[in-house]
Amino acid sequence: MNKNSVIRIARPTDNLELIKNQYLNGLGFKLLFEFKDHEGFDGVIIGHENQPYHLEFTHHRGTTVGKSPTKDHLLAFYIPNEDEYNSQCKKLLDAGFIKVKSYNPYWDYNGSTYEDNDGYRIVLAKISFGEHH
Numbered sequence: 346m347n348k349n350s351v352i353r354i355a356r357p358t359d360n361l362e363l364i365k366n367q368y369l370n371g372l373g374f375k376l377l378f379e380f381k382d383h384e385g386f387d388g389v390i391i392g393h394e395n396q397p398y399h400l401e402f403t404h405h406r407g408t409t410v411g412k413s414p415t416k417d418h419l420l421a422f423y424i425p426n427e428d429e430y431n432s433q434c435k436k437l438l439d440a441g442f443i444k445v446k447s448y449n450p451y452w453d454y455n456g457s458t459y460e461d462n463d464g465y466r467i468v469l470a471k472i473s474f475g476e477h478h
Contacts, residue, residue, distance in 0.1 A: 349397075350397070351397045351398070351399065352397060352398050352399075353390065353398070353399045353400070353401050354398070354399070354400050354401070354420070355400075355401035355402075355403060356401075356402060356403075356465070357402075357403050357404065357405065357408075357410040358402050358403070358404055358410065358463050359404065359409055359410055359411070359463070360462055360463060361387055361388070361389065361402060361403075361404040363441075363462055364402050364461060364462065364463060365389045365391065365402060366440070367440045367441050367442060367461050367462065368391055368400060368402075368440075368461075369391060370436070370439070370440040371436050371437040371439070371440030371441070371442050371459075371467070372422075372433075372436070372437070372440075372467070373436065374391040374392050374393060374400070375391065375392065375393060375394060376389060376390075376391055377390045377391060377392055377394065377399060378390040382406070385405055385406050385407070386403050386404065386405050386406070387403065387404045387406065388401060388402060388403035388404065389401070389402050400420075412463055412464035413463055413464035413465045413466070415448070416448035416464075416466065417448045417449060417466075418464075418465050418466065419452075419458070419465065419466035419467065419468050420465075420466075420467055420468070421452070421467075421468040421469075421470055422467070422468065422469055422470065423470045423472060423473055423474045424456075424469055424470065424471060425471065425472055425473040425476075427471065430456070430469060430471045433469055434457060434459075434469055437459045437467060437469070438459070441461075441462065442459035442460060442461055442467065443459065443460050444457060444458070444459055445458050445459065445460045445466070446458070447466075447468065448466075452468045452470065455470050455471060455472050456468055456469045456470035456471045456472070457469055
């Protein structure tokens with residue numbers, strides 16, 4: 346894989362507008378692209394401009410996908426600065442994420458876990474990537 350490749354992590358939702366707003370407000374992402382009725386699919390692509398990663402949420406009209414299949418479906422963000430970490434935790438709560446006990450205790454030792462309305466989880470780790478506790 347070329348190191349300049351962009352990664353997009355995509356998942357379906359039954360709550361496209363709600364999930365879009367949770368992630369835009371809770372993580373401070375920007376709406377990069379939005380589409381409606383693209384062969385029956387609606388979706389949004391969010392992230393930070395000029396960053397090599399994006400999140401895509403889609404809804405296939407007329408289908409139901411339900412909640413996250415496990416409690417270990419998550420995205421982890423490393424925020425070693427304590428003030429930034431605390432601020433980001435508050436933003437997630439204000440956006441409607443719910444603080445939960447992590448399925449993997451490692452994340453509780455090193456940060457906190459939040460669940461969106463679909464049951465998918467965000468981990469905020471208060472350590473640097475590669476730092477182990």
